[in-house]
Amino acid sequence: MIICRCEEITEEEIISAIHDGATTVDDVKRYVHAGTGLCQGKTCGKLISCILARELSIQPPESGNPRPPVRPVRIGDFLNIPEGDLEE
Amino acid sequence: MKEAEVAVIGAGPAGMSAAIELASCGASVSVYDENHKIGGQLFKQLHKFFGSSRHYAGTRGITIAEELKEKLNSLNVDLHLGETVYGIFPGNVLGIHGNGENRLVRAKRIILATGASEVALPFPGWTLPGVMGAGAVQTMINIHHVLPGKRFLMIGGGNVGLIVSYQLLQAGAEVCGLVDVLPYVKGYDVHAAKIMRAGVPIMLGYTVREALGEKEVEGAVIAKMNKDGTFVPGTEQRLDVDAICIAVGLQPLTELARIAGCKTEYQPLLGGYVPKRDEYMETSVHGLYIAGDLSGISEASSAIEEGRLAGISVLKSLGYDVENFDERVNEIKRNLKLLKDPGRQKIVHDPTPIKDTKCKLRVECYECIPCNPCVTSCPRGAISMKEDITNTPELDESKCIGCGMCIAACPGLALFLVDTEYSDTEALIQFPYEYLPLPEEGSMVDGVNRKGEFVTKATVKSVRCPKANKKTPVLFIVVPKQFAEDVRGIRRLARK
Numbered sequence: 001m002i003i004c005r006c007e008e009i010t011e012e013e014i015i016s017a018i019h020d021g022a023t024t025v026d027d028v029k030r031y032v033h034a035g036t037g038l039c040q041g042k043t044c045g046k047l048i049s050c051i052l053a054r055e056l057s058i059q060p061p062e063s064g065n066p067r068p069p070v071r072p073v074r075i076g077d078f079l080n081i082p083e084g085d086l087e088e
Numbered sequence: 089m090k091e092a093e094v095a096v097i098g099a100g101p102a103g104m105s106a107a108i109e110l111a112s113c114g115a116s117v118s119v120y121d122e123n124h125k126i127g128g129q130l131f132k133q134l135h136k137f138f139g140s141s142r143h144y145a146g147t148r149g150i151t152i153a154e155e156l157k158e159k160l161n162s163l164n165v166d167l168h169l170g171e172t173v174y175g176i177f178p179g180n181v182l183g184i185h186g187n188g189e190n191r192l193v194r195a196k197r198i199i200l201a202t203g204a205s206e207v208a209l210p211f212p213g214w215t216l217p218g219v220m221g222a223g224a225v226q227t228m229i230n231i232h233h234v235l236p237g238k239r240f241l242m243i244g245g246g247n248v249g250l251i252v253s254y255q256l257l258q259a260g261a262e263v264c265g266l267v268d269v270l271p272y273v274k275g276y277d278v279h280a281a282k283i284m285r286a287g288v289p290i291m292l293g294y295t296v297r298e299a300l301g302e303k304e305v306e307g308a309v310i311a312k313m314n315k316d317g318t319f320v321p322g323t324e325q326r327l328d329v330d331a332i333c334i335a336v337g338l339q340p341l342t343e344l345a346r347i348a349g350c351k352t353e354y355q356p357l358l359g360g361y362v363p364k365r366d367e368y369m370e371t372s373v374h375g376l377y378i379a380g381d382l383s384g385i386s387e388a389s390s391a392i393e394e395g396r397l398a399g400i401s402v403l404k405s406l407g408y409d410v411e412n413f414d415e416r417v418n419e420i421k422r423n424l425k426l427l428k429d430p431g432r433q434k435i436v437h438d439p440t441p442i443k444d445t446k447c448k449l450r451v452e453c454y455e456c457i458p459c460n461p462c463v464t465s466c467p468r469g470a471i472s473m474k475e476d477i478t479n480t481p482e483l484d485e486s487k488c489i490g491c492g493m494c495i496a497a498c499p500g501l502a503l504f505l506v507d508t509e510y511s512d513t514e515a516l517i518q519f520p521y522e523y524l525p526l527p528e529e530g531s532m533v534d535g536v537n538r539k540g541e542f543v544t545k546a547t548v549k550s551v552r553c554p555k556a557n558k559k560t561p562v563l564f565i566v567v568p569k570q571f572a573e574d575v576r577g578i579r580r581l582a583r584k
Contacts, residue, residue, distance in 0.1 A: 001211070002210075003210055005215055046208070046339055046360070047210055059354060060354075062352060062354070066343035066346050066347050068174050068177075068347055069175055069185070070174050070343045070344060070347070071122065071172045073172075073174050073185045077185060082191055085090075
């Protein structure tokens with residue numbers, strides 16, 4: 001069953017990552033690339049957190065480590081930030 | 089770099105309410121929302137809200153959104169729609185993208201009102217087209233007037249699942265079943281009663297086992313679930329549906345708050361991890377406030393109150409003279425306690441047995457929920473509540489004159505008038521009916537009971553919808569006397 005729709009990562013792959021030692025949503029992300037797609041884990045983050053909680057009998061860990069941009073922004077658009085804004 | 093005195097991120101009920109407080113007091117406010125319309129989720133809420141009549145109870149979400157929008161537009165607010173805040177950088181600097189621009193803005197104070205997103209539910213087949221979130225369904229049917237399926241399975245018996253089921257019926261779809269793993273209905277009893285009268289089976293202890301279909305949903309299998317998450321063999325049922333709606337919860341959109349460095353805490357009752365905040369809605373980051381679903385999943389009325397609280401707290405922190413600050417803070421806190429006390433137990437009383445009485449009103453509201461429009465709509469003061477609005481209504485039969493003013497006022501559609509003396513053999517029943525098409529006066533319809541089951545043929549005596557009903561028509565139907573206490577609705581008429 002697919003958990004991460006963007007990258008088509010299955011529940012089995014996530015469970016095997018946990019059995020290989022992953023304990024956080026970020027660990028799973030680095031190991032099997034779940035949550036690295038277009039939505040950046042917005043849907044699967046919580047699901048992975050629940051799978052971790054179930055497999056490891058722990059409180060669901062907080063998902064991911066959010067960084068800007070929280071929404072897709074074209075890289076070219078970052079070049080358009082007015083220079084004055086960046087100088088300060 | 090552009091400077092803003094206060095930046096509000098999110099123009100839903102919380103953000104709008106905060107901006108209104110701020111601008112009313114003369115603060116300079118910039119509001120950002122990635123959507124092209126203000127109102128957040130409010131414009132999708134076509135049902136009447138609960139709560140206190142002094143606020144917005146009995147008003148539809150869409151009407152509340154219009155009122156807030158009008159107020160916001162009348163004030164001097166710098167509104168940026170279609171602009172996404174994609175990051176918060178040290179020194180309360182916002183990265184803003186949209187409308188062909190990418191710029192940074194420094195704000196003295198920030199109010200984050202980013203709301204929540206839906207929680208998904210994985211099951212075999214959940215990635216098939218036709219499986220969708222309840223919010224998406226609401227957007228399609230209520231905003232874009234597109235029906236994304238004809239026959240739905242609803243997963244989740246919380247208020248969202250119950251309300252969206254009702255809205256799907258109103259939009260002309262069928263809801264073939266509502267399943268929830270819990271042994272009880274988590275949402276409000278009156279919301280469940282509405283869809284049960286419409287014939288929606290509510291299957292408790294059940295959940296979806298798989299979605300069937302090759303390229304899209306062609307059916308669903310539901311089954312009873314054990315406490316350990318396994319299915320009870322032999323309980324599988326196949327439902328002939330073409331759409332599956334997931335309404336299993338919401339999670340606060342905390343990304344921006346976390347990027348800004350706000351400490352969070354795990355609060356399962358509030359939807360998972362939420363930013364820590366003090367009683368004035370300020371987070372662990374100085375100058376950064378939160379309001380609405382981001383601070384814990386609740387409904388729009390609470391978001392409005394929290395927005396107000398964040399708004400006046402920011403004003404105070406900026407040195408504005410906020411009239412009666414302490415009093416206002418206490419009032420908002422009282423309202424919030426009534427609206428959302430996560431510790432409040434679900435209290436549902438047993439239905440009151442119907443006595444042999446001259447009084448025509450039937451109050452089928454048995455759950456303690458924060459709501460009081462029945463009390464305020466009664467011109468004779470026949471309905472009252474002990475202490476506060478979270479109690480169930482009490483009827484003084486000697487005062488009720490059977491005028492029916494309360495029927496359309498009740499947001500839960502839980503009040504009925506039953507005149508057993510209408511004629512020697514017939515009774516007249518009045519009830520709210522929010523489906524199109526409305527039956528014609530004089531026509532014969534199918535009278536149904538509280539579970540939506542056929543009871544008897546009924547004649548429609550009249551259909552009334554004066555302006556005061558706020559778009560809740562009241563039907564008057566005549567049924568044989570012996571069915572007076574069974575019939576509580578009619579079968580919906582087919583659309584042409």
